[in-house]
Amino acid sequence: MNLEVEARNIAMTPRWKTEIEERMAALQRGHDDIIHGRVTLTKNRHHKKLDNVAEALVLVTVPTRQTLTSRKEDKTFEEAIRAAFDAVAIELRKYREKRADKVARIEPLPQLRGVVSKVFPNQGYGFILKDGGGEVYFHKNALKGLSFDEVQDGLEVLFESEPGEKGLHATIVQAPHLLKP
Structure with missing residues (x-):
């Protein structure tokens, strides 16, 4: 899996990067269906968002070329990261359940x-x-x-x-x- 981690309007801390890498590895654990992951942390400077200045955007691309996305804002980056990964984990679970329900029907050759x-x-x-x-x-x-x-x-x-x-x-x-x- 290819993982991109970036920060906007703030410097990325090693702690945030480590947490992101661990959470992405946890999403992948037991499955091999995440092709690409991208996480962007953004510090909002907009005057209306004084309460929630931390934003985490998590994008995960799966083999069907579908992208699962979660964007969460919170007071701290730790909370925003956790909320965004929790939301994308739910979407990924739904995707996997839907894929597991599809059973390949193989018709026998006429004998x-x-x-x-x-x-x-x-x-x-x-x-x-x-x-x-x-x-x-x-x-x-x-x-x-x-x-x-x-x-x-x-x-x-x-x-x-x-x-x-x-x-x-x-x-x-x-x-x-x-x-x-």
């Missing part, structure tokens, strides 16, 4: 062989005669790499099936030449 025996173009379904006998229902949504217009009686197909309400139905239907080696 069963058959021949299309009946097609009902107006209704968008048909039947496959399995090798070894028996018919399997398929809907046009089960087709992979084929348009429903290409499906004709006698077309050789590979398919996967599962039990349905009225018998077996195909979940994936492909022509053998469409399978990747």
